[in-house]
Amino acid sequence: MEKDFSRFLTGQMGESLVVAELGRRNIVATAFSGNLPVADILAMHGRNTLRVQVKAMRKETATIGLGSLLNIAQHGPKQVVSKVDPLDDPDLIYVYVYLGECLAQVQFYILTLRDLQELMFNGYTAYLARHGGERPRNKESKHASIATKDLNRFHDNWGLITERLGMPSGTI
Numbered sequence: 001m002e003k004d005f006s007r008f009l010t011g012q013m014g015e016s017l018v019v020a021e022l023g024r025r026n027i028v029a030t031a032f033s034g035n036l037p038v039a040d041i042l043a044m045h046g047r048n049t050l051r052v053q054v055k056a057m058r059k060e061t062a063t064i065g066l067g068s069l070l071n072i073a074q075h076g077p078k079q080v081v082s083k084v085d086p087l088d089d090p091d092l093i094y095v096y097v098y099l100g101e102c103l104a105q106v107q108f109y110i111l112t113l114r115d116l117q118e119l120m121f122n123g124y125t126a127y128l129a130r131h132g133g134e135r136p137r138n139k140e141s142k143h144a145s146i147a148t149k150d151l152n153r154f155h156d157n158w159g160l161i162t163e164r165l166g167m168p169s170g171t172i
Contacts, residue, residue, distance in 0.1 A: 014056025014097040015040050017106055025158060027165060038089075045165040052161070053113075056097045061147040069117045070124065072142050078133035081125050083117055090114040093161060098148050109151035110160050119150060 015031040022029040022043055029043040029052075036042075039051035055062065066072060068088070073080045094116055096109040111119075124144050128135070135141055159169065 010056045010058055010099070011040075011054070013099055014054045014095075017056075017097055017099075018052065018054050018095050018108070021108060021158075022161070025162065026167075027161070039092075043161065043165065045162075045167055048165045050093060050161065050164050052093045052095055054095050054097060056099060057148070058099050060098065060149070061145045062096075063143050064120065064146050066120060066124065066142050066144055069113075069120050070142075074140055077139045079128055079135065079139075080133075081121065081128065083121050087113055087117060090117075093164065096146070096148075096151055096154075107148060108156055108158075109148070109154040110157035111151070111154040112160070115154065120144060120146070123150060 012033065015033065018041055019029045019031050022041070027043050027045050029041050031041050031054075032039065034040075040054040041052040043050045043052055055064075069084055071082045071084055073082075090113050092113040094111055094113060096111075098105075098107040098109075100106055123146075127144070162169070
């Protein structure tokens with residue numbers, strides 16, 4: 001039986017596209033393809049370096065495990081949610097890459113781990129509120145979806161990276 005490499009290829013494409021886009025912005029970057037536990041990409045400008053986590057999406061929605069972002073307490077069929085505090089690295093940069101069907105459809109969403117936590121907390125608590133505090137199917141699941149529409153305010157937020165690297169504003 002042939003091995004399914006689609007998940008690996010999705011990650012590889014996402015990392016490669018982010019490295020290429022960083023290069024276009026005069027930032028030296030290299031991908032570690034899962035070989036570093038704390039980052040997918042190391043970016044550098046001058047003497048400043050930055051760790052970047054990449055999440056690639058083939059569809060406009062992706063599943064995300066909430067365990068490192070949210071505390072989810074199970075009370076019978078209901079879930080009670082609070083934010084993990086403190087986060088391991090709240091300022092870690094995340095780049096979500098929507099791959100689309102072709103290169104012209106690729107979209108980048110750049111945010112911090114803290115931003116991601118806030119986004120997931122607000123979305124997940126709203127989801128639970130719509131369902132009376134219970135997940136409709138798997139009552140004990142600690143996963144949620146994230147969609148490109150949820151990430152829109154972070155679309156092409158490259159300034160977050162250039163600012164962290166000490167680059168002049170407006171740098172492309």
